[in-house]
Amino acid sequence: MDRSSVTAAPAVGAAGRRRQHLADAGFVGFIALCIVVAWYSLHYHGQRLEQETLAARAQVADLDTQHLASHLSLTLRGVDLTLQTLLETGPPVDAVYTWNGLLREALRNSPQLRSLSLLDGTGTVIASSNPANLGQHPSLARFLPQAAPFAPTLRLGPPQGGRDLADAAPISAEEAPPPLYFVPLLRGLHTPDGDGVYLLAALNMDFFTNGGALPVRGATDHLEVINFEGQRVLDDDAPRTPEMRAADLALVERWKAGDEHGVVHLDTADGATYSVAYRLPRNLPLGVVARFNHAEALSGARAERARQERYLLPAVGLSLGGTLFGYFLFRRAGRRERLAREAAESALRASEERYRLTMGAVRDGMWEWHVDTGALCWDARCFEQLGFPPDGFELDIERWKARIHPEDHARLSPMMDEMATSPEGFRIEFRMPDIQGEWHWLEARGKVVEWRGDAPLRVVGTQTDIHVRKTGEIRLRLLEAALNAAANAVVITNANAVIEWVNPAFAALSGYNQDDAIGRTPRELINSGAQSGEYYAALWNTILAGDVWRGELINRRRDGQLYHEALTITPMRDENGTLDHFIAVKEDISARKAAEAELEATHARLQAVVDNFPGAVLFEDADGTITLANQMLCSLLGIDERASALVGRPSVELVADAAPNFTDAAAFVARIRDLRAAARPVHGEELETLGGRWLERDFLPVRSGDTLLGFLRLYRDVTERKHHEQALQRLATLDPLTGTWNRRAFLERAEHERLRYLRSEHPASLVMLDLDHFKRVNDTWGHAAGDAVLCHFVRVLQQRLRATDLLGRLGGEEFALLLVDTTPEGAAELTERLRAAIAEHPLPLGDRTISITVSAGIAPFVQDDQNVEAALARADAALYRAKARGRNQVVLADDECGTAR
Ligand SMILES: Nc1nc2c(ncn2[C@@H]2O[C@H](COP(=O)(O)OP(=O)(O)OP(=O)(O)O)[C@@H](O)[C@H]2O)c(=O)[nH]1
Known part of the structure; x- marks a missing residue:
């Protein structure tokens, strides 16, 4: 465990306090935010209320304009109908008395009119419902719409002050109508006998203001009617400021542009804001304008908003303040509790740190298991043992089990039982994959530190890396098993040659089992004395020098029998380099020996x-x-x-x-x-x-x-056998007197050459030679001289023949010569030379000589010969001729007929 982890506890406390202060600040901020939100929502709600109030009022104003416009339209249409009916159905113009009665009668049915007057073509009132109007000459200028005189169209004149035509006074466009005023309405009619007449109706505007046609308005809420010149023809005592006059003129411009209705805003110099709803019908010479003051329209809403702000905001503030107060009271109590817990935890951490430091010294990891939730926490050392960084993988008790080697699962259940029952805790060895995926041996020790009733609630423990030890143990077991199974005997001694371990093969070799051997030396057990002291000295010199010794020994079995062994002794050193053991491997080589x-x-x-x-x-x-x-x-x-x-x-x-x-x-x-x-x-x-x-x-x-x-x-x-064979060979093939081929050998070779001739067609000739009158030689000089002549004859021939020529003695003084690769002419020429040589070389015998001659017959090989005897017969025939012709001559057999030449 490093030093930084020792000082971690105060750091954690300061961090906790910082977190608490941050939480406090966050909560206060939240309360403030709530207040701001409450205020803002109130404000927003008030604004929405005002907007909606204004919208509702604008809608009402628009409806008012619609209503009044409709009323005006109906009224004017009714007046127009009255005027039209009177004009079209009335008596002639000059029946003024009738007209006066008729007009009075019509007026009774028209409460909206002050008077009805009939004007002649000059514009003078000639009949009227009001006698005071008679003779009046009202102005017919500025009547709208503009039209030709006597046009049969209802036209609207400018408002006139006074009660009727008799006291009518013009009103300027800028001034407000006096309390008593009327608006003249005019309709003309062309008469057949004159220019025409007019009916003029004085429209009583009070009919609209007092007759219920106008809705009830507030003090700042006004409704007015304007004509096409922007002059007010009806108002309800609305204030008349230049801004309003200008606004009316602006509305006339909209009217002219075809804008029939809508709502506009108007800001006046006194700071007031108005909404102006207008309805300007195209088919009506009057437009209706409704105007209301925003401040007045919003007075109710603003009073409501002020009331809400007066009561609601303090209520919200109070409740949030109470919440804040409650929070801090709770915080204070919690802080006391936390300080107490921190003190306890600090003490626990200090204790754990001491434990961790101890664990760190032995490189053990620590873990904690919450049995109820299954949460399992490893410290960094636990992960490090497997090569992982801290929190290298997700872990809970199920994931932990899933990682364990399947063969180690069998140990988990006993562990759980042990955990619950043993006050000493439990211990388990298991394998788990390391970061490379290789199985790694670990040991977990744990103990229940918290119980819920009889059930374990919290378990803490350590984790030890036992991989090296465990794999070493396994390897040792394997090695021991291998050595036990080995065919060769193995003996392990200490540095003093005292046996510490032998394998079963040693018992089989020597007759001494492990119990017999351990504690004794090989010398005591198996030394046969067959080796000299020098031999053993060399052995000890080698292994004490740290080198491996190999050699053969004759040792003695337990039963006294000698045996041969091939021995290898390997010296072993401890970690300090000191020779501490010898390992001897012995092979029984008796059978091999x-x-x-x-x-x-x-x-x-x-x-x-x-x-x-x-x-x-x-x-x-x-x-x-x-x-x-x-x-x-x-x-x-x-x-x-x-x-x-x-x-x-x-x-x-x-x-x-x-x-x-x-x-x-x-x-x-x-x-x-x-x-x-x-x-x-x-x-x-x-x-x-x-x-x-x-x-x-x-x-x-x-x-x-x-x-x-x-x-x-x-x-x-x-060699001897070979020489003997060669002698026999010569006897079988050579003529013993002359050394030439005997008859059988000659004929064999001659036949061989004939066959070669048949294959190659190289010319060859057979020559028969016979000494002339040889009987005389024998008779004269004796048989021995005859033999000498025969040998002399052969020598003379051989001296003149080629190596390839074949000479054989066929019998007596009869010889045969085979000339290979020789034409008949060549054979004749050679034979002639031989004949001459014989004749010219007599045999010297003492002081005398024996002259001899020879006759020869030549037969060239021909295709028709069946064998060599056939050729020999033809040569013999030619020889017969030579003899017959007087001897000492050569005769060539004829190819065709076998006759000699
Ligand atoms: N010395 C000796 N004589 C032999 C040998 N073989 C045969 N003769 C003799 O040779 C003689 C041959 O005589 P003939 O056959 O009558 O012929 P020729 O006397 O030579 O007369 P032509 O052949 O007719 O000229 C005989 O007297 C044989 O005895 C031999 O090996 N040695």
């Missing part, structure tokens, strides 16, 4: 056989190394070495050394190479040495099953 001895004996026996073999013996293994040879081999192959020196050398060296002693050294080397490659047995091959000796060789591959072990070569000296 016995086999080696047997092999050696077998080899000795084999070598004895080979040495006494009446021929040469050479064995080379499959890779060409000589493994066996006898002295006869060296003498037959002409090698000046001891046979034992050849063993282990490559056989190719021996072949190279021996090859120059044979007639064909290259063939000798090549043949050995071919025989090795073919790896087949070959018997009785004959070899001739330069010394004239003959050897016979057997070449034998040696196999074991399908495996080639090597090659055995046997050489025998067959």
